[in-house]
Amino acid sequence: MLDFHHLAEFSRHNCIGICGFLIPANLLATLLTIILAVIGRPNFQVFLAAGVASIFAVLMMLHVHSWSIVGVVMSPTYILSGLAITCLVVNVTAIIWPKRQLQASTVSHNV
Known part of the structure; x- marks a missing residue:
């Protein structure tokens, strides 16, 4: 059994x-992830x-x-949280971005 207190x-x-x-x-x-998405590698590699x-x-x-659970909230708490959230947003954007580019190129070819 996994004990979260010990973790x-x-x-x-x-x-x-x-x-x-x-x-x-x-x-x-x-x-x-950013590099793979920008140079146009296959979606599998980006994912x-x-x-x-x-x-x-x-x-x-x-x-x-x-650390937040035990009440230790200092500037590193916010800095590291911001870093993690920024990385998550960038990774989700890298996953969505190739799909948008594909849709944009499809629309421009049909016009």
Whole structure:
């Protein structure tokens, strides 16, 4: 059985290591998603990169939430939450963007 109390304690006790991994992982994975979407790689590759980047962003939000539960709310709480939300928005946009481009090119060819 998964005990969330122990996971939250682990998250708080290993904050430096978790943040030291998740911050660069979020930024690099989201950057990879942007690059793959801009250069026009197949949707599967963009979806895979966005999925991995979204997992990192959700893990960041859970880590920040573990601090919020115990009442520790400081500027890093807002900064890391903003980073995670920004990465999630960018990844969702990268998934939606190729579909919009395809629809726009279809409409321009029909005119």
